[in-house]
Amino acid sequence: MRATFMAHDNDLVIRGGHVVAPSGVIDGDVAIKDGKIVSVGKPVSGAREIDGRGKWVMPGGVDVHAHIEQMSGMGVMNADTFETATRSAAQGGTTSVISFAAQARGEPLAQTVAHYSARAARGAMIDYAFHLTLTDLGVAGFDTDLGDLIAAGHRSLKVFTTYNIKLDDHEILSIMAQARQHGALVCVHAETDAILNHAKTQLIEAGHVRPRDHAASHPRIAEIDAVERMCRFATYLDQPVMLFHISTTEGAAAVRLARANGAPVWAETCPHYLFMSEGILDAPGLEGAKWMCSPPQRQTADQDALWAALGAGDLQIVSSDHAPYRYDKSGKLSAGPDAGFHEIANGLPGLETRLPLMFDAMMRVGGLGPEHFARITATAPAQIYGLLNKGAIAQGMDADITIWDPDKQVTYGANDLHDNVGYNPWEGRTITGWPTHVILRGEMLCEDGEFLGIAGMGQWIDRPELATKPNNAKAKT
Structure with missing residues (x-):
């Protein structure tokens, strides 16, 4: 029988993670093609695969x-x-x-x-x-x-x-x-x-x-x-x-x-x-x-x-x-x-x-x-401000995804951030849970500590309309 997805039908697959989707947590695969999420939860294959087992796959x-x-x-x-x-x-x-x-x-x-x-x-x-x-x-x-x-x-x-x-x-x-x-x-x-x-x-x-x-x-x-x-x-x-x-x-x-x-x-x-x-x-x-x-x-x-x-x-x-x-x-x-x-x-x-x-x-x-966590840091901000293709792991959305290792511990140092400020206000604080992969529109930005971004690769987000209107503001949040 012909498989639903043939090899390389997708550009990238995150396999077997705890996927936080709008409908709830789904244990399964996330498939990405042409910068978009094409499926969530179904077994799929892709040109490249990331092992998401034991990880949290978040917007x-x-x-x-x-x-x-x-x-x-x-x-x-x-x-x-x-x-x-x-x-x-x-x-x-x-x-x-x-x-x-x-x-x-x-x-x-x-x-x-x-x-x-x-x-x-x-x-x-x-x-x-x-x-x-x-x-x-x-x-x-x-x-x-x-x-x-x-x-x-x-x-x-x-x-x-x-x-x-x-x-x-x-x-x-x-x-x-x-x-x-x-x-x-x-x-x-x-x-x-x-x-x-x-x-x-x-x-x-x-x-x-x-x-x-x-x-x-x-x-x-x-x-x-x-x-x-x-x-x-x-x-x-x-x-x-x-x-x-x-x-x-x-x-x-x-x-x-x-x-x-x-x-x-x-x-x-x-x-x-x-x-x-x-x-x-x-x-x-x-x-x-x-x-x-x-x-x-x-x-x-x-x-x-x-x-x-x-x-x-x-x-x-x-x-x-x-x-x-x-x-x-x-x-x-x-x-x-x-x-x-x-x-x-x-x-x-x-x-x-x-x-x-x-x-x-x-x-x-x-x-x-x-x-x-996903709602207050990604989904609600995107919805309220009209970023219509952002903030959720769902079919048709931009493939903006962060994969979290829930067990990795990091203690912040005096100057270990990647901005231009020169100090970390959270120096000495130990946190558990760390982003191992960061993906923007299907492109890998960060992978296991390596930064792959290029200046100018970010795109302006057009907001043709707000997702919420004055007469239903309270109901939608």
Whole structure:
């Protein structure tokens, strides 16, 4: 009898792994041809085969919050190019990223996107899309450019409620209305600026300016107030909103309540809020600057609440918020060796460590398990942001796959990441579970420690429409 698949009918077969598919865990083969997944679970053969027995076969990670080749609001260029950032991402199992095309004051939005597109096309080694960071609504042609760019596939917008790039509430409502008109998601860094400025001023006047004082400069009420307000804005306009980097118990509770009341909102958190507390900032000298981010790390009780919110589905995504600055004069120490917390660039690297940290935590006994891991690190991000061919191991999807050895242990070193940051914020942490093979559209990116990616091989991800609409946002997640 003729076999269903003859030899070499497929380009690549992953044989006999624990495959995490949308329908559940399937023990069997995954066949890949012409960059697409052509079958899941059936016995097949291929021109090349990888032994997946005893391994977890997961969708390639989708990281939807990363700052790459971007100038900070403080005028400090971050450490990574698209080449170094996406190389690092791939080494950690991530195959798609959404970074920011950040508008400078006075810059036409179309010019912003053109500049970032050129950088990414030159260097990206994984597939990518952009959030449009909006800072100057008064620049000539803004409304026309915004509508045209959304129609061209840039389906997510980023606004700030604080810092020197913040928008006022009436401007945020205007952006939400335009996003609703054109079919885009609005992402918000939600902290109330007046509260942050009040706290920062008091700390500086009292001489409390060490990195450890950074936590007090971001009172938790600033997050709570802004999150609740943005939820009300989303409800008022029936416009989908993604709330970035939730860090507090109360912030997660506000999202839960808003969603229960039908607000079209989603929310994410990040590994540094799940695994770190603010005490990490209290290091000798300026050493704590390595871990400074905004919002800052909180308390152990907040970690517990965030894990519970992920388990309950109140938070839908874990992103890295990769914001890389070297611990030297080009980055964290650009204001000198006596810099105060208010003069230090905020952010830490995370593209490479997000998935191993989460795999280790979620796959242990009592953890949330493989299906939840795949959902919050790949499937939900792809669905919410309209990456229609990403984030799932299913027939017809892009063959973006990461194979995990669940038993391999790795202890992070001082400078063992593949980005351009120069330090690992997780130095000394031992994790169990490691990506041994990373595949992008059927092409091998990483194999048993060898990196095979080429600068420019990543492709821009067109998002012709969002997968979720304002009137069914809550139902689809």
